[in-house]
Amino acid sequence: MTSTTPLPLAAIITAGGASRRFGRDKALAVLDGHTLLERVALSLSVCSPRLLVAPPGKYVLGGWQSVPDTRPTEGPLAGLEAGLGALNPGIWAAFSAVDLPHLTPGFWLRLSAFIQPGTQAVIGLSADGRRQPLAALYHTSALGQVTALLNAGERRILALLERLSVTEVSWAELEEVAPRAYRNVNRVEDLG
Numbered sequence: 001m002t003s004t005t006p007l008p009l010a011a012i013i014t015a016g017g018a019s020r021r022f023g024r025d026k027a028l029a030v031l032d033g034h035t036l037l038e039r040v041a042l043s044l045s046v047c048s049p050r051l052l053v054a055p056p057g058k059y060v061l062g063g064w065q066s067v068p069d070t071r072p073t074e075g076p077l078a079g080l081e082a083g084l085g086a087l088n089p090g091i092w093a094a095f096s097a098v099d100l101p102h103l104t105p106g107f108w109l110r111l112s113a114f115i116q117p118g119t120q121a122v123i124g125l126s127a128d129g130r131r132q133p134l135a136a137l138y139h140t141s142a143l144g145q146v147t148a149l150l151n152a153g154e155r156r157i158l159a160l161l162e163r164l165s166v167t168e169v170s171w172a173e174l175e176e177v178a179p180r181a182y183r184n185v186n187r188v189e190d191l192g
């Protein structure tokens, strides 16, 4: 860790997916008394502002501002575009999928400790060494590249990382603050 000082950090949850593999809206699936959406939101409750990118009126989440998709149904990269575009320039945002119910406040704090001048994204690595862009930090300066990729027909958020100045954070750093951080829920059996 380079620092333990928390920065002002916005939050963006992208929740505009169709949950096809889950079979019903996974954002509203319950794990240990809270919906997946509530669990992710709780991990981000110290952030400000807090933006929920989802179809208008689909969810009610206290303390969160609803932001419509700029390109509905085009995936989480499009959700990131809508979220970053709704923020004032020059700030960092914690960006999360709705299906990561084991994220913790400490996870986001640990990632934010790796923010450094010139970096546009702080991306954690899972235990298998893969970059995990759906629970990561992005600077608003990434917005131009996000839009350029989407305009070019690209939908893979990993493609964005090739265009940004990225700081990677090892799994060893994250495991101690969120040991199940990247266990995402795609199917009903993933809830167990």
Ligand SMILES: Nc1nc2c(ncn2[C@@H]2O[C@H](COP(=O)(O)OP(=O)(O)OP(=O)(O)O)[C@@H](O)[C@H]2O)c(=O)[nH]1
Residues within 6 Å of the ligand: 014, 015, 016, 017, 018, 019, 020, 021, 022, 053, 054, 069, 071, 072, 073, 074, 075, 076, 078, 079, 080, 096, 097, 098, 099, 134, 186
């Ligand atoms: N805002 C927004 N978020 C999206 C969109 N598509 C997917 N997401 C979100 O991106 C995250 C990861 O996507 P997936 O795991 O594929 O979720 P999903 O698309 O709902 O599920 P599948 O239909 O099974 O692929 C989830 O939080 C989704 O809600 C979209 O078009 N707009």
Ligand SMILES: [Mg+2]
Residues within 6 Å of the ligand: 017, 018
């Ligand atoms: Mg999907």
